[in-house]
Amino acid sequence: MSDTSYTPPKVWTWEQGNGGEFASINRPIAGPTHDKELPVGKHPLQLYSLATPNGVKVTVMLEELLAAGHTGAEYDAWLIRIGDGDQFGSGFVDINPNSKIPALMDRSGDEPVRVFESASILMHLAEKFDAFLPKGGPARTETLNWLFWQMGSAPYLGGGFGHFYAYAPEKWQYPIDRFAMETKRQLDVLERQLADHEFIAGSEYTIADMAIWPWYGQLVLGRLYDAAEFLNVESYTNVMRWAKAVDARPAVQRGRMVNRSFGDPELQLHERHDASDFDTKTQDKLAAAE
Numbered sequence: 001m002s003d004t005s006y007t008p009p010k011v012w013t014w015e016q017g018n019g020g021e022f023a024s025i026n027r028p029i030a031g032p033t034h035d036k037e038l039p040v041g042k043h044p045l046q047l048y049s050l051a052t053p054n055g056v057k058v059t060v061m062l063e064e065l066l067a068a069g070h071t072g073a074e075y076d077a078w079l080i081r082i083g084d085g086d087q088f089g090s091g092f093v094d095i096n097p098n099s100k101i102p103a104l105m106d107r108s109g110d111e112p113v114r115v116f117e118s119a120s121i122l123m124h125l126a127e128k129f130d131a132f133l134p135k136g137g138p139a140r141t142e143t144l145n146w147l148f149w150q151m152g153s154a155p156y157l158g159g160g161f162g163h164f165y166a167y168a169p170e171k172w173q174y175p176i177d178r179f180a181m182e183t184k185r186q187l188d189v190l191e192r193q194l195a196d197h198e199f200i201a202g203s204e205y206t207i208a209d210m211a212i213w214p215w216y217g218q219l220v221l222g223r224l225y226d227a228a229e230f231l232n233v234e235s236y237t238n239v240m241r242w243a244k245a246v247d248a249r250p251a252v253q254r255g256r257m258v259n260r261s262f263g264d265p266e267l268q269l270h271e272r273h274d275a276s277d278f279d280t281k282t283q284d285k286l287a288a289a290e
Contacts (some may be wrong), residue, residue: 036089041076051260060255215241
């Protein structure tokens with residue numbers, strides 16, 4: 001163990017710029033940093049997001065709803081560039097006081113409803129359209145078990161393993177070992193569950209799959225943190241089978257693209273206002289406008 005010993009001070013103070021690649025988006029206080037109204041499109045559902053795993057959950061859900069024939073799920077998706085601090089604008093903070101993507105405004109009723117936290121958005125949409133969440137009984141409870149398992153587990157994968165393995169300014173063995181161990185334990189939890197089930201909560205595709213796949217599915221598919229070999233993801237054969245099956249769904253492929261501003265340009269759709277926006281020409285137009 002080669003880590004340098006650190007003695008915490010009696011009172012912690014914030015040192016700006018000492019947080020690695022994403023230092024600019026982290027601060028110890030809440031609230032807006034500047035006034036900025038959010039754009040509003042033509043549909044009742046207005047999404048403000050970025051195609052991180054948490055953002056992908058919601059765009060996959062919306063695209064799955066549309067694919068299932070729920071025309072009321074048409075939506076406008078606006079890009080929030082967290083590296084530029086868009087999430088600290090006053091309009092965004094009004095929707096999500098925690099300044100994290102995704103955030104949704106549902107304007108379909110008499111009064112606009114703000115919805116923040118990805119699991120809350122998934123549940124809101126599932127109940128609104130009566131889709132991808134069993135109505136009651138053990139099946140509903142099992143789906144919610146796994147939905148909230150993901151919400152409790154992902155911080156160890158993203159904020160823990162992902163941060164120290166991929167983004168921290170220095171590579172320290174102790175935190176990488178600690179969070180790699182927890183990430184592999186979580187993968188083993190999924191491996192055992194998927195040994196006897198086609199999807200996470202059973203035989204039906206639900207919001208549990210939509211919540212878990214952007215994190216753990218994309219991890220084993222080699223899309224997160226360049227860590228597939230390090231974590232030996234090929235050994236989780238049931239997780240890999242499930243991840244590939246979900247990845248093959250057309251709605252998932254579309255959902256991955258929405259509000260994506262990084263990686264392969266062909267997989268980016270910065271904004272989404274209509275199904276036709278997935279056409280290549282429309283993507284090029286959006287990219288050129290920025």
